Amino acid sequence: MEKIIAIQGVQGSFHHLVAQQYYGREIPVLECMSFSELTKSLMENKAAEGVMAIENSIAGSILPNYALIDENKLKVVGEHYIPIDMNLMAVPGQNISEIKKVYSHPMALLQCKEFFKKHPHIKLIEDADTAEVARRIAEKGSTKVAAVASKAAAHLFDLEILAESIHTKKSNATRFLIISKQKKEPNGEKIDxxxxxxxxxxxxxxxxxxxxxxxxxxxxxxxxxxxxxxxxxxxxxxxxxxxxxxxxxxxxxxxxxxxxxxxxxxxxxxxxxx
Amino acid sequence: MEKIIAIQGVQGSFHHLVAQQYYGREIPVLECMSFSELTKSLMENKAAEGVMAIENSIAGSILPNYALIDENKLKVVGEHYIPIDMNLMAVPGQNISEIKKVYSHPMALLQCKEFFKKHPHIKLIEDADTAEVARRIAEKGSTKVAAVASKAAAHLFDLEILAESIHTKKSNATRFLIISKQKKEPNGEKIDxxxxxxxxxxxxxxxxxxxxxxxxxxxxxxxxxxxxxxxxxxxxxxxxxxxxxxxxxxxxxxxxxxxxxxxxxxxxxxxxxx
CATH class of the missing domain: 3.30.70.260 (ACT domain)
Known part of the structure; x- marks a missing residue:
């Protein structure tokens, strides 16, 4: 059986992107809507390994995630960095002035604070996952609302990008940990x-x-x-x-x-x- | 003129409680609905000093707040610790089984994670301020919804406490900084x-x-x-x-x-x- 990787969020999310870069494009993923659900899926052997955001240059460490690793005696077996690229996306054919509400993950909204200061007519609403909002908007064909998510999410759900790379710090990388129930032993592979x-x-x-x-x-x-x-x-x-x-x-x-x-x-x- | 203190959130919030303990019960406060609004009010001399949460034992430091202090060249002039006490509150006469949704600050919901695991029928929704939700529920007389906030908020807005001290870590203190445009010089008072x-x-x-x-x-x-x-x-x-x-x-x-x-x-x- 091919191994399944637990990610936070849905396909098209930044966690999914990390899984694809780390394991390969076709890696099967288990979508988890919270970090505690993610660690639970590892404990219950529903997934072999998991991808978990741990820190970025704006918000620092996501300390509750360290607690989840520690409490469940999970092991860090790898890490991966990706530059975060946030984009405003909506159902095609709309102008940014028509957008009334934007839903996204609190961290994504924080990373785009300066952009939204210039568009004060838009109401920001926190949501569980960047890509899940994009999917919801696409499925319902909702107008006047937009998501902040990756270009991959826009592509996956056929949304139009209204504003590209709207995050404030242009060199904002996020660090992800690869976690597992088993620890990694040095066996040929470099451990440093x-x-x-x-x-x-x-x-x-x-x-x-x-x-x-x-x-x-x-x-x-x-x-x-x-x-x-x-x-x-x-x-x-x-x-x-x-x-x-x-x-x-x-x-x-x-x-x-x-x-x-x-x-x-x-x-x-x-x-x-x- | 008496000095006005900027707080994050409304009266009855934890920031308000800190202001009362640090400056005295009757201190006039300026309610700010975000941390950046709070620092702005200091820059524009609308408030003399501000109260700002900076870290707790669950989530660690609120690093974006350090950035707000640093970017605006504000100065830390004091600190204050309070034990956080989270309570579930609603319009009187309801049972916890009737509550469908709970609105509160993401940090407050995080601190009460274990409690809500035992009440999976309740949907958790993130909001800007703990006490502001309590006020809104009281003003509208909304049923089937509850707030997670301080006992002071329940008292202030005449809400009934459905469950007391529902936060997971029973010794969870939060550290607040007192910030100002002017730095504190040692003048008799102890600076250590x-x-x-x-x-x-x-x-x-x-x-x-x-x-x-x-x-x-x-x-x-x-x-x-x-x-x-x-x-x-x-x-x-x-x-x-x-x-x-x-x-x-x-x-x-x-x-x-x-x-x-x-x-x-x-x-x-x-x-x-x-």
Whole structure:
């Protein structure tokens, strides 16, 4: 049986685009309307792996997604970056001045904030998925409403693009994680990146000591984020991504971190795609 | 003239609660329906200071709000933490089984995810503000719909609480910043916390060197977050909060960081309220 990949949203969504680029154009996908549905489909073996947005340069990390990975003991087995390209689309034959409402994902609306400032007559309404709105508009033939979605979605659902590339930051990439129930072991394929989570007491310098270890073992840090643990005001949890050339050096550093930190979790090891 | 404080949302919102706790119960507020409207009201001198949610233990930082502060050259002059208490409320005399739709802020719905899993007959709809929904339901006398908001909102708009404290994490605090056009100078009042932003090249160890300086000058780090700068893949920007006992030590460390980092911005210095 060919493996099925869980995506957030429907065909034509950015998650679908990532699945096609990562696995190949014809990869069968399972459409999930929320991230928790996506992780559930992996836990129930309805899909072999999943594609999950994790951060972009406007909103930062989608921390609830880290929680979903962590709580379900899922593993990160890969990553993929795509430049986000947002487009305004509607049933053909309309002008932008006729559009009264635009439905899209909150993140997409946020990314196009400057464009919509110039069109104050348009009411913005948050929705679950960019491509799903495009499909709905196409199926119902709704006029006076538009979707913000990918060019692929416009093509797929025969909508007309009223305004192209309307996102504010023209170099806005979004990072997606590939997640699975099984962790990835180094077997021939290059593994040179890892995502970690651990807790530390906020003793002066405790984080510096950890970062010194990473440096000693030639691990580069490509991401760091602290999260206060509200129940214990003197403790923090950290999400850190590291890249490395030598997997055995990484393993040594982790052995030391296991002693230096609390609740060290290796969320996954995988191939750096940046 | 008494000073007016800009809040996100309407009276009865969590922002209003913070304003009352920080400035006193009778503080006049300017209701803003978005964070960008809030910063605009400060730029146009319609309000003296503003209250802005910045992070919580579920979703992490609201990074677009940092961008709003930074782009408008606003200053952080204070902070305030409140435990979030979410409640389901509706026009009196209804049972929870009769409720078909719940409108609230996406963050509030996220915080109550587990509760709504147990009530799958309720459709969740995202809205701009928790308290504004409560007010709308009360004004229209709408039945079969409910709001998720604070007890204060239920009280203010005479709604009945159908389910109390429905948020998942029972110790979920949200951090709010107090922002202003003018920065806070140390004048008698204790200033022992600062929010910084700077950029670094991702040379191995460059962040470690910065953190070593912070430690050398007895600055404790209470928050760190990296953001990739997509235009320059080898560069990162960092948001760091530090606490300290001695303001002159803080000033010395900043002089060194000005040389060691790029685009160092002190977003504000203020009193630590944790």
């Amino acid at each position: 990146k890892a995502s970690l989570k651990f807790e530390l007491e906020s003793k002066r310098g405790s984080l510096v000591s950890v970062l010194n270890i990473l440096r000693d073992f030639n691990l580069d840090m490509s991401k760091i984020q602290s999260m206060p643990i509200i129940e214990f005001p003197w403790k923090y949890s950290f999400f850190i991504d590291v890249t490395f050339d030598d997997y055995t050096e990484f393993e040594k550093a982790m052995k030391i971190l296991e002693v230096m930190t609390e609740r060290l979790t290796i969320l996954g090891t995988y191939k750096n795609s940046l | 916390k600062a929010s910084l932003k700077f950029e670094l090249e991702s040379k191995r160890g460059s962040l470690v060197s910065v953190l070593n300086i912070l430690r050398d000058f007895n600055l404790d780090m209470s928050k760190i977050q990296s953001m990739p700068i997509i235009e320059f893949p080898w560069k990162y920007s960092f948001f760091i909060d530090v606490t300290f006992d001695d303001y002159t030590e803080f000033e010395k460390a900043m002089k060194i960081l000005e040389v060691m980092t790029e685009r160092l911005t002190i977003l504000g210095t203020y009193k630590n309220s944790l």
